[in-house]
Amino acid sequence: MTVSVVRTKEWAFPVPPAKREVVKATPEVDTGKPPVLFVPGFGHGAWVFTEHWLEHTADRGFPAYAMSLRGHGNSAPAPKADMRAYAHDVAQVAASLPSRAVIVGHGAGALATAHALSRYPAKACVLLAPVFGGIGTALRNPFLCLPALFGAGLRLPAGQLFSREVPQNTARAYARRMGRASGKAQRQLLWGRDPEDPVGDPPILVVGSPDDRIVADNAVRRVARRYGGAPLLFPGMGHDLMLDARWREPIDAILDWLDKAN
Amino acid sequence: MSYAGGDSGPATAWRNGSPVYDREGTVCVIGAGPSGLTAMKNLREEGFGVDCYERETGVGGAWNWRHDRSPVYASTHLISSKPFTQFPDFPMPDDWPDYPKHTQVLAYLDHYADHFGLRPHIWFGSEVVRVEPAENDRWDVTTRSTGGYGTERTHRYDAVIVANGHNWSPKLPEFEGLDTFKGEVIHASAYKDAAQLRNRKVLVIGAGNTGCDIAVEAAQQAAKCWHSSRRGYWYAPKFALGRPADQVNDLMLHLKLPLKLRQFIGQKTMKSTVGDLTRFGLPAPDHKLYETHPIANSQLVYYLGHGDITPVPDVKLFHRNSVELKDGQEIEPDLVVMATGYQPVFEFLDPNLLAVDANGRPRLALHAFPKRFPTLAVAGLLQPDSGLFPLVHWQTVAFARLLKLRDSAPGKAASLYRKLESEVDKSWTDAKVKDSSRHWFEISHLTYLKALERLIQEARP
Numbered sequence: 001m002t003v004s005v006v007r008t009k010e011w012a013f014p015v016p017p018a019k020r021e022v023v024k025a026t027p028e029v030d031t032g033k034p035p036v037l038f039v040p041g042f043g044h045g046a047w048v049f050t051e052h053w054l055e056h057t058a059d060r061g062f063p064a065y066a067m068s069l070r071g072h073g074n075s076a077p078a079p080k081a082d083m084r085a086y087a088h089d090v091a092q093v094a095a096s097l098p099s100r101a102v103i104v105g106h107g108a109g110a111l112a113t114a115h116a117l118s119r120y121p122a123k124a125c126v127l128l129a130p131v132f133g134g135i136g137t138a139l140r141n142p143f144l145c146l147p148a149l150f151g152a153g154l155r156l157p158a159g160q161l162f163s164r165e166v167p168q169n170t171a172r173a174y175a176r177r178m179g180r181a182s183g184k185a186q187r188q189l190l191w192g193r194d195p196e197d198p199v200g201d202p203p204i205l206v207v208g209s210p211d212d213r214i215v216a217d218n219a220v221r222r223v224a225r226r227y228g229g230a231p232l233l234f235p236g237m238g239h240d241l242m243l244d245a246r247w248r249e250p251i252d253a254i255l256d257w258l259d260k261a262n
Numbered sequence: 263m264s265y266a267g268g269d270s271g272p273a274t275a276w277r278n279g280s281p282v283y284d285r286e287g288t289v290c291v292i293g294a295g296p297s298g299l300t301a302m303k304n305l306r307e308e309g310f311g312v313d314c315y316e317r318e319t320g321v322g323g324a325w326n327w328r329h330d331r332s333p334v335y336a337s338t339h340l341i342s343s344k345p346f347t348q349f350p351d352f353p354m355p356d357d358w359p360d361y362p363k364h365t366q367v368l369a370y371l372d373h374y375a376d377h378f379g380l381r382p383h384i385w386f387g388s389e390v391v392r393v394e395p396a397e398n399d400r401w402d403v404t405t406r407s408t409g410g411y412g413t414e415r416t417h418r419y420d421a422v423i424v425a426n427g428h429n430w431s432p433k434l435p436e437f438e439g440l441d442t443f444k445g446e447v448i449h450a451s452a453y454k455d456a457a458q459l460r461n462r463k464v465l466v467i468g469a470g471n472t473g474c475d476i477a478v479e480a481a482q483q484a485a486k487c488w489h490s491s492r493r494g495y496w497y498a499p500k501f502a503l504g505r506p507a508d509q510v511n512d513l514m515l516h517l518k519l520p521l522k523l524r525q526f527i528g529q530k531t532m533k534s535t536v537g538d539l540t541r542f543g544l545p546a547p548d549h550k551l552y553e554t555h556p557i558a559n560s561q562l563v564y565y566l567g568h569g570d571i572t573p574v575p576d577v578k579l580f581h582r583n584s585v586e587l588k589d590g591q592e593i594e595p596d597l598v599v600m601a602t603g604y605q606p607v608f609e610f611l612d613p614n615l616l617a618v619d620a621n622g623r624p625r626l627a628l629h630a631f632p633k634r635f636p637t638l639a640v641a642g643l644l645q646p647d648s649g650l651f652p653l654v655h656w657q658t659v660a661f662a663r664l665l666k667l668r669d670s671a672p673g674k675a676a677s678l679y680r681k682l683e684s685e686v687d688k689s690w691t692d693a694k695v696k697d698s699s700r701h702w703f704e705i706s707h708l709t710y711l712k713a714l715e716r717l718i719q720e721a722r723p
Contacts, residue, residue, distance in 0.1 A: 005656055005715035006708065008516035011345040012509050017356035088356070095352050099377055121307065121351050199351050200307050 004118065004196055015088040018081075021046050021074035022093055023066045025058035034123045035097045036258070038066040038242075039090050041107020041131065042181035042189075043156050045073020048106075048174075048240065052247045060255050065101075067093045069112065072179055081181075083188045087115035094120050102258060107131045107214070107239065108181065110223075114195035121200025124261055126254050129208045129215050129239050130223045133189035140216055153180030160213045162238040165245035174243055203261050204229070207250055209237040232257075275418060277394075277402055282416045287311050289665070290403045290419040292393075292610075294384050295323015296371055296651050297425035297642030300349060301658040303378045305423075308662040313417065314380075317389040317408040321381070322371045324429050325364055327454075331430035333472070333604065336455045337479060338364040340649070341471050341558045343506035346707070347649035349374065350656070360506045390610045393422055399637045421637035421665055423658065428606035428643055428703075435467075435602050439580035443598070450476060450601040458597075459483040465585060465595035467577060469495055473601030474559040480599075481570035488574045488593055489562075493696075494545035496532055499560040507558065508648060515708050521692050525551045542566040544573045552693040555704055556647050606643055606703075616640065623702050627682040628690070628713060630657050636668065636679050648707035656714040663721035670723045678720055 023046045027033075036057050038049040049066035057064035069086045071078035078085065090112050094101045100123040105113025110130035117125055131137060138145040145154065158168075158175035166174075180186075198204070204227040208220035217233075224231040234241065234250050241250045273281030288311035291301045299321060302312045318329045327334045340347050340361045347362075348354040354362065354370055362370070375381055385405070392404040396418055404416045432449040440447065448458075450472045456479045464480040466473050469491035480487035502510050510531075514524045528551040540546050544566070565571045575588045584592045605622055616624035616632050626632050630639050639661045642654040667675040689695075690705040690713060 003659075003715065003718050005350075005711050005718065007350070008512045008708065012513040012516050014345045014509070015356065088353075091353055092356055095377070096355065097377070099379060119351060119353065 002197055003199075010084075015085045018070040018078055018085075018089065019076040020070065020089055020093060021068040023050050023054065025050075025054045025064040027058045027061045027063060029061075031061035033062045034100060034102050034258075035063040035065060036102045036104060037090075037094055037097065038064070039103060039105040039109040039113050040066070040068065040072065041105075041109040041129075042154060042185070043072070043178040044107065044109070044240075045075075045177075045179065047073060047177065048242055051243055053242045053251050056248070056251055057255065062102075062255065062258070063098075065093070065097065069109065069181075071182055079182055080184065082184045083112060083115060083192050086112035086181075086185060087119065090116035091120040094122065099123075102126070104128060104254065105130070106242065108133070108185075108189060111189070111192075111195065114198075117198035117202065117204075118196035119199070122198070122202045124258060125198070125202050125204045126257075127204065127206045127223055127227075128250075129212050129241060130206060130220065131189065131215055132219065132223050133192060134219075135190065137215065137219060138190060141214065152183075154186055156214075160238070161240045161243070163211065163236055163244050163246075165236075166238070166243070174240070205254065205257055206231040207234070207241070207254065208232075209234045209239070209241060211236055212239045214239040275396075277396075277416060280414070280416055282396075282402055282418050284418045285311070285313060286418075286420065288313055288419055289421040289423060290315070290393075290401065290417070291423050291425060292390050292403075293323060293425040293427060294318075294321045294375075294380075294386075295425060295427050295642075296325065297427070297654045297658075298323070298423075299371060299375055299380055300651065300655045301423045301425055301641050301661070302380050302383060303374070304655065304658040305662045305665075306378075306380075306383075308666050310420075310662065310665065312383050313419070314384040315388045315390050315403070315405050316384050316386050319386045320372075321375045321384065322368045323427050325367045325371060327364065327368070331427075333429050333451050334364045335450075335453050335475075337475065340367065341500075342508050342649035346508055346512075347651055350652045352377070361500060390426075393424075393610050393615075394612070395615070395635070399635070401637065421639075421661075423639050423641050423661060424608060424611070425641040425654075426608065429604045431605050431607040432600075433603045433605045434600060437577055437580050439582075442582050443580040443585075444582055445596045445598060447598045447600065450599055451604070453599055456483045461485050462597045463595045464488070465490060465574075465577075465593065465598045466601055467598065468601035468603065469557065470555070470601060470603060471557055471559065472603075473599075474557055474562045476599050476601055477571050478559065478561040478565055481565035481568075484597075486572075486595075487565075487570060488572050488595060490574045490577055490587070491544075492576050493549075494539070494547040495554060495557055496529075496547050496551050497536060497539065497562055498532065498556055498558045499535060499563075500558050501560065502531060502535060512648075512708075521552070525693070528552070536563055539563065539566070542573060545575075549696050550693065552647070552706075554696050555645055555701075608640075625686050627685045627688075628657070628660075628710070628717070629703050629705065630661070631679075631682050633683050633686055636675070637665065643703055644710070645704045646707045646710070647705070653705075653707065653710060653714075656711060656718065660714055660717045660721060663718055667721050667723060675721075678717070682717070 045068040046066040068075040102124045104126040106128040108131040110127040158171040162171045206224035210217045274284045275282040291314040294316035343360045389408045401422045406414045463486040464484040465488045466477045477489040690710040692706040
């Protein structure tokens with residue numbers, strides 16, 4: 001594991017502050033379980049987790065938090081944000097929680113989370129359908145990604161995000177609520193830096209679906225391998241596992257894993 | 263209050279007729295200030311148990327103004343901006359100001375202790391009386407209730423990290439006639455609030471950061487303020503080019519500019535922003551930038567320019583009603599504030615363990631690791647040109663890794679210790695630092711961090 005001690009560039013240019021949306025669901029009784037922080041991906045806001053997962057997590061005794069990265073959901077607009085600013089947002093919210101947090105990052109939010117792990121010693125981490133970028137991901141969806149290269153938003157059509165089990169109206173309503181990440185951050189998905197090694201050696205679980213039409217199966221496996229494990233896969237689900245018809249299965253598996261890890 | 267576990271069963275060893283309770287697998291941390299807290303967190307992260315002894319009833323050490331050893335005064339703010347002050351893995355809230363106030367620093371440390379669940383491992387109200395070597399590089403630590411009440415208890419630990427701070431034992435220079443002086447003389451440690459200065463004629467001795475802060479408050483509150491300094495200094499503004507000045511400075515480091523060029527640019531910038539201070543009667547700096555501990559104070563120059571601070575040279579001697587200065591001038595203050603700094607003190611350690619010389623200077627590799635005692639370290643004994651917390655964080659990470667390596671790869675650990683011992687007298691400053699009683703633990707943050715980074719990488723299993 002390499003350690004980055006000298007960070008003169010970060011010190012000389014700190015990320016500017018931003019108002020961030022954080023939604024919270026508290027368990028009825030304090031069970032002493034660690035807080036779980038959900039980090040949505042590009043275009044997504046905290047709302048994707050408040051639909052089902054946030055309450056469910058609290059029901060199972062974990063204090064649950066969902067945030068929106070700057071420029072997303074109800075966080076302050078940030079058209080010039082870069083990946084570092086998103087990672088900074090994750091570390092800021094995690095450090096503000098009452099105790100060491102479990103961070104669950106989805107999509108490109110998983111990449112922001114992976115970057116944040118080198119700046120905050122998470123209790124544990126779950127990378128959900130992680131979009132770690134690179135040319136492969138872009139080639140898989142050339143018609144979505146090409147315009148994004150020139151500054152347009154990454155289009156996330158309902159058909160790509162959800163399985164067929166989600167009623168079409170619901171899926172379309174979800175897709176309409178999607179925003180977009182900054183152009184710079186989108187480009188950084190292609191040629192951004194790899195995340196540094198995590199600090200504090202947190203256990204890391206990678207979760208995905210072989211039927212995800214945004215992230216390829218082997219991309220999920222590659223991320224899992226990087227963190228020394230095999231991914232937990234949920235066939236038949238779309239990229240947005242937390243909004244899919246069978247949303248219970250992955251979140252229950254994640255919380256079971258957390259219960260066991262503690 | 264109950265004591266650390268392990269003393270409920272029978273004692274496993276004896277020392278001078280008293281029982282010693284074994285705390286195997288546990289490291290003792292002395293002090294729950296910023297250095298002690300980060301030591302605990304990092305040792306726990308590497309899998310060690312920790313017992314921390316804290317003489318006060320709260321965390322935060324010097325930053326907790328309730329503590330009787332705290333040097334903090336009402337207006338204390340950070341001198342280094344947030345990126346240099348926060349722990350590298352626990353950012354301060356980004357909506358805090360660039361230079362947070364001491365109450366915010368304490369809130370940050372309190373939150374750090376809670377966030378990482380450190381409080382259950384801290385024995386508040388316990389002071390360490392003695393730390394003595396035991397067999398197999400282990401340590402017997404004797405503690406008692408703060409203030410000397412109750413009985414002493416001795417526990418045996420695998421390692422000890424000393425984090426008792428170095429800004430609590432006032433250093434008072436001796437002046438001829440000081441005992442006959444009729445006015446009030448206090449050390450800066452007794453200065454808590456600007457109300458102490460109101461309507462008085464104040465002489466502030468010392469141009470360190472504290473001395474400058476107090477001189478500024480005297481300019482605002484007192485009837486008259488003299489500020490005595492030994493030599494001319496570079497008074498850096500806290501903001502330059504619209505940003506915290508230390509961030510501008512680190513931009514130069516990021517660009518890897520050589521020291522000479524950084525000094526040239528820095529001095530040019532100071533001349534164009536702060537200007538020529540000899541106009542106000544201050545002596546010109548007798549050294550280049552970066553050759554003394556940096557002073558960051560934007561207001562001092564402002565009040566000099568308004569005539570609210572009268573700069574004066576060093577004090578020669580005290581008379582009954584006046585103070586005579588080196589230039590023969592006599593002034594009549596009724597309050598003298600000695601902002602003459604603090605001395606590091608390790609009252610519970612045999613000076614030989616840290617190889618302390620006649621001037622109170624321990625001989626430590628990287629200002630942290632004593633010779634011959636691989637399981638003993640001093641955390642935070644640094645006077646950096648930036649914030650201290652990140653440096654102590656990495657010091658304690660290095661110590662924890664070295665301890666772990668002693669178990670997993672003793673041979674490799676031994677060779678690393680040998681290398682460390684060869685660096686005992688090495689200094690970690692870029693420029694040659696002017697002599698002062700504390701210059702020996704002055705460091706340049708980047709040079710020092712690079713050395714720590716190398717050590718941490720090498721201590722990889």
